[in-house]
Amino acid sequence: MLLTATASAVLMLLQQAPAEGTDWDAEFGVEVKERDPVTGEIPVEPYAQSNANAGATPYDSAGLARDFGGREGIARIAARTVDLSEADPRIAAIFAAHDMVRLKRTLGEQFCYLLGAGCDYSGRDMRTAHAEMGVTKADMNALVENLQTAMREAGVPFAAQNRLLAKLAPMSGQVVER
């Protein structure tokens, strides 16, 4: 007993400090995902791209797209929604480990596609995109409120806001997990 304890003490004293500048990521096999230098997005596993992934059929109304400020306005609203949600203590944790650059783009594309503003949706389908996030209905409500804030700030009429929500609300079954 005493022998073992002493021997371990000796071994500990004899240990060398690791060399400075050790590449710990390499030592532990951590892969660092590099952001794409052009898009600034972290690459994802390949998947079949399709507008069907957007989860609903688009509106065919030039007036509705105009209410949202066209493609640019829609992209701004999507980005603002993501920013508000990332700063929202109710749901911020869900976004902590996610690529916000990519989310802003794909969310913008989805809104743009659904509103009939002439975009294609290149993101994943709703079930895959939200898999294992543990999203609750309360989280969904918080996101809806942030989207409503973003749309209100952009001056989108309330009835038009609801028309976008009308496309998104039926997707809750694919998003809410618990």
Added chain:
Amino acid sequence: MTSIPSCLLALAQAAAVPVAPLPAEPPQIAYAPVLDAEVETAPTQRALQPVRTATAFDEDGVQTGKPRLFKGGKLLLTNGISTVEGSSGGGIARWATIAGRQMPGGVGLSAHATAVELPDYGWRSYGVAVGFGDRLELSVSRADFDTRDVGAALGIGQGYTFNMDTFGAKLRVAGDVVYGASWLPQIAVGLEHKRSRDGALVRALGAADNESTDFTLSATKLVLARSVLVNATLRYTEANELGLLGFGTAAGAGYDLQFEGSLGYQLSRRAVVGAEYRSKPDNLGLGDDDWMDIFAAYALTDHLTLTAAYVDLGSIATFSDQRGGFLSAQVAF
């Protein structure tokens, strides 16, 4: 026993031989520069914030074990407006919505006070409802119906006030008022057990009983594409004037199927205007009319909703054209 001296020797040697040359500069603590560095991303900043002290009454609401009490989370106005019978609804019609602002796993509370001023009568009701998740609502309310001068005319006394207690329960069985398939409304079944506190008088008026239970089936959906809320409720009831004048008749008239419908238009997150219709039986032959209203509701804060309505309650106890104002305040957590 010889091992101890040898170990001591090894220790002494280990102590004598410097393992590594002592650094000339002060030792670096590995984590210090990390904490001092500028933290860019919001998630990292939040992670580094000190954990606040948890109390039973912190900003997350009262915490007692698993259920989340009064934590809220519901979208504005989707808890409905308390009906005159204390349930979540649209003022006079019962909806399939669950009272309180709680989400699944939470417990919420709702309280209301309503006043209706009519040419010949005054109505006051107040009550509380507890909501359990998006599943169950339990409510209790009291209605006071002041007959004013009519009381004297009917010979029951000037300002005679009818009182009624309502104990309600409502269970959501399917659907969601906002989410899910647009064709599937939120559907709820429920009951309202009512006790008139004027037993002798309502029997004298011809009612069979002073207590009874209404059974309801409600479907409610917010049609977002049109910003319209639609509600339909079937009520199986034998109540005379909601039960203020007792239930059924001594002559044998009893349960009957009645309809309550609501249409609302959402002007903003906080404002909704609409109209309601509620059919009622006329068992006592006193000209008990169907009720109608047009209403405007405004969520002043997340917790306080005010409702004003113009109501047409038709004839009540043979006094016709009872049209007037309806004011209601609802506090919900």
